[in-house]
Amino acid sequence: MWELYDRLIEEVKDGVVAEEVVVGQIWTLTKSNTVGLAMSSPQLTTSNFVPGTCQGQTVKELARLIKSWDFLEAAIGLSAINSILNSRETMNSIVNNGFKQLPSGSAFEMLGNRIEGEKVAMIGHFPNVDELSKLCNLTVIERKPSNEDLPDPAVEYLLPEQDIVFITSSTLINKTAPRLLELSKNSLTIMLGPSTPLSPVLFEMGVDIISGLIVEESEQVLRCIKEGGGTRRFRNAVTYVNLAKENYL
Template identity: 40%
Template sequence: MKLIDDLISDLPDTKVRDVHVGYTWIGVLSKNCGVAKNFGAPHNSMVRDIGRLTGKTALELAEYLRSWNMIEAGLGLAAVNSLISPQGKELNVNDFLLENGIGKKIAMIGHFPVADELRKCADELWVIEQQPKKGDLPDTASEHFVPKADIVVITSSAIINKSIERLLELSLGFTIVLGPGTPMSDVLFDYGVDMIAGVKVVDEKRMMAKIAEGGGRVKQFEDAIDFLVMEK
């Protein structure tokens, strides 16, 4: 978990102002509004100190990222993101992929909505999922296909489930970590990432309300976020 150690090590601390665990997303308010995917099974998970999370500091909550309880780990990633002030240029990485993916072999860890459109222009598109949909490959296929790809797109949820470091070791192509839960931190460049594609929450009240009310697809949050990218 060295990547997690490095993400947390230099962050400043402050109080947690609010926490929302929605059906699909988790939001933490501290210095900023940070989000992460809710990767857990709500009915089976016991979250430590539930009901008292807003009494913690953001760094204390960030330590939950080390947990193998996926809701706790999501809380931890959202807390990490709440302590980062996102920098970068405004760009929806889907546009980058559609322009630069023409004729390329692409491995996509996580089934992103752009996959169907990308499949039409890529030479090969391997979508790898823990819960495969029709046309997807199981996550065990990463070992075989990721090293063959010209472009590797990795969901930021791979930080939550602790698969991120192995995926980055396997990648020999241009590597992107993508999603609203992506930490906009230079630390990822140290692990071989070429592009960091995340968001900046510009309306935290609206964002937290939508998380609490069951918001799912990223498109539902577009009036509360800016899409940002950082390149090495």
């Protein structure tokens, strides 16, 4: 079950030092070669010993925290990984190795025609639910369900029956991602959100489309996160990137 995590950690270069780590209200950020993001955990604990120790550690050391069951630590670990992988250099390397670069922007909008009439599951309640439900037979599965959302255990019953599955990359933090990918192996599977690493490892582990971002204006994003902001506040400072095993459009 740890293969996905171990291979992401292996992707991080040795010797790179973390310049800054910020755990904001919504997003966690590590700044090293670039800026990497991960969703902050709402389940903060007082028992961990990480706060106050991150700056100056190597990114590799911080990356290993992704395997922690303390989700504050795991978010730091994922943001550290993304501070190395989520760059234009990495994106170009993935494309040069035969994978496809799809149009940038929202994965939901990009796949609008592909989704129409299909059975679609969404792991995580994204803002696009209402519009998406007009195009397809949509099921939303959430850890804290609201309205017509279904609770977590529904994945075991419903994912194998879906044509398309959207998986929030915050599942890497709570460790449900490997099982979700296993259940979705016969579906077109998209991992999406600012927490998503731009790594071909995800393709090898069952993801068909990676939908993440590259931070272009690091100081603007850093300031927004420090002040409690979300993606709406810094969307003009990032580029949303879509990479795929093949052209699914």
